[in-house]
Amino acid sequence: xxxxxxxxxxxxxxLALTAGPxxxxxxxxxxxxxxxxWVAEAEHGGFFQAVADGTYKKYGLxxxxxxxxxxxxxxxxxTAGKLDFFMxxxxxxxxxxxxxxxxxxxxxxxxxxxPQVFLTHPETxxxxxxxxxxxxxxxxxxxxxxxxxxxxxxxxxxxxxxxxYTFNPQPFIVNKQSAMQGYVTSEPFAVEKAAGFxxxxxxxxxxxxxxxxxxxxxRREIVDKKPDLVQRFVDASVIGWYNYLYGDNSAGNAMIxxxxxxxxxxxxxxxxxxxxxxxxxxSGDTLRDGIGAMNDARVASFFDKMVRAGVVxxxxxxxxxxxxxxxxxxVGVDLRPKN
Numbered sequence: 001x002x003x004x005x006x007x008x009x010x011x012x013x014x015l016a017l018t019a020g021p022x023x024x025x026x027x028x029x030x031x032x033x034x035x036x037x038w039v040a041e042a043e044h045g046g047f048f049q050a051v052a053d054g055t056y057k058k059y060g061l062x063x064x065x066x067x068x069x070x071x072x073x074x075x076x077x078x079t080a081g082k083l084d085f086f087m088x089x090x091x092x093x094x095x096x097x098x099x100x101x102x103x104x105x106x107x108x109x110x111x112x113x114x115p116q117v118f119l120t121h122p123e124t125x126x127x128x129x130x131x132x133x134x135x136x137x138x139x140x141x142x143x144x145x146x147x148x149x150x151x152x153x154x155x156x157x158x159x160x161x162x163x164x165y166t167f168n169p170q171p172f173i174v175n176k177q178s179a180m181q182g183y184v185t186s187e188p189f190a191v192e193k194a195a196g197f198x199x200x201x202x203x204x205x206x207x208x209x210x211x212x213x214x215x216x217x218x219r220r221e222i223v224d225k226k227p228d229l230v231q232r233f234v235d236a237s238v239i240g241w242y243n244y245l246y247g248d249n250s251a252g253n254a255m256i257x258x259x260x261x262x263x264x265x266x267x268x269x270x271x272x273x274x275x276x277x278x279x280x281x282x283s284g285d286t287l288r289d290g291i292g293a294m295n296d297a298r299v300a301s302f303f304d305k306m307v308r309a310g311v312v313x314x315x316x317x318x319x320x321x322x323x324x325x326x327x328x329x330x331v332g333v334d335l336r337p338k339n
Contacts, residue, residue: 029062030229034085035074040067040260042253042271043185043214044087046110046281046291049252050240059236061229067259078219079104085218085233090114090211091302092146094321095312103220106322108234108292109212110241113205113280115183116147119191120200121176129207133157136178138165143181147209149309154208169194184278185271203278210302212294213280215322223323234326238291241281242335245272282336289328296324 036044047065050056056063066083068074075093078086079102088094088106097104120126124135133155139148139162151157163171165181172180173195182188184203191199205211216234223230244252249272257263275281285293296319303318312318 027060029057029060030232032056032061032063032085032229032233033066033083034063034087034233035066035068035077035083036087037068037074037089039069040065040256041186041263042256042268042275043115043183045244045249045252045256045268045272046241047087047237048240048255049244049249050236052251052255053240053243055239055243056233056236059232061232061236063233063236065259075104075217078217081219084222084229085216088215088217090213091215091299091321092211092306092311094215094217095303095306095316095318097217098318098320099313099316104217105220105223105320106212106215106217106294107223107230107326108216108237109214109294109327110216110237110292111213111280112282112284112286112293113203113278114147114209114211114213115185115275115278115280116143116204116209117182117184117187118179118202118204119172119182119187120179120202122197122200123176124200126179126200126202129202129204130155132179132202133161134177135161136175137162138172138178138180139163140165140167140181146311147204149311150209150305153309154305184280185274186267188274189267189270206278208305210298210305212298212302216292223325227325231326234292235331238332239335241291242332245276245281246335246337285328288330288333290331290333292327292331294322294324294327 034047040048051063051065066074074083075086075088077083094106118132126132144162148157169180169191172178173191184201188199188201216237218230253268256268282291285295299318299322303312306312307314
């Protein structure tokens, strides 16, 4: 090489080193929309945490969370292509999609236990599920059509004891011989605040109602065409949930309160504590496979129970309702406290 050229090359190289690294063009984030099925609350906390603490961005995603509510049907928006992902209530919705040829599929189950409970008065000293049979049972219309049919087929409950639950705890509070449906993460708190007593809690999941809950659902075409996007969204959501449950969740809670000003720090703290106490998110298979875990045997078991209860048809191919492709990989298990 010509010495002049060599000197020039060395000079250019030296200048490059002293000037620092050459800036790299920022990676373009994939825009993703995720619809929840209710207003912002702790039960959605891991998703908000993943937005607020930058976890989604680390996975190359620009995620917009679209809250649900009493007059919002985000699941229809997912089906119509207006959303990319949706937080479905439980496995029954996944079965319903198959039965009605709706091209949706569950890709992760954030709640290992459905949080559905019955609340009882302390005076009745209810110790097990069967003890509820003599009581007046306050059950919503949706509850009668779903889990109560399982209570009838598995435990011999009678609809003659059912009265409508209107999401107002007052009828329960004034009738000591009643039990009220609710979520373990919220209604016991509301009753204690309103009535000044701590209700008894019977969690249906601990008595055989083994639905998965709070599932991540998407369209089949997204799974087929953008599997990497699905994997990144699932993984980042799982990390968000570990951080929300076990880390500093102040960023996620601040976002929840900003979107839903009626939410209080006290209720957020209560809900997180109950999710941990009852193993709603992190228990069973997740201890090994990570949050979001599902398995074939459990889905088959729940399907069989719902068929016996007359809630779903035997002839649907329930295996089309979900996929294990994106879960059970132990993502985030190292974030769980060791003790």
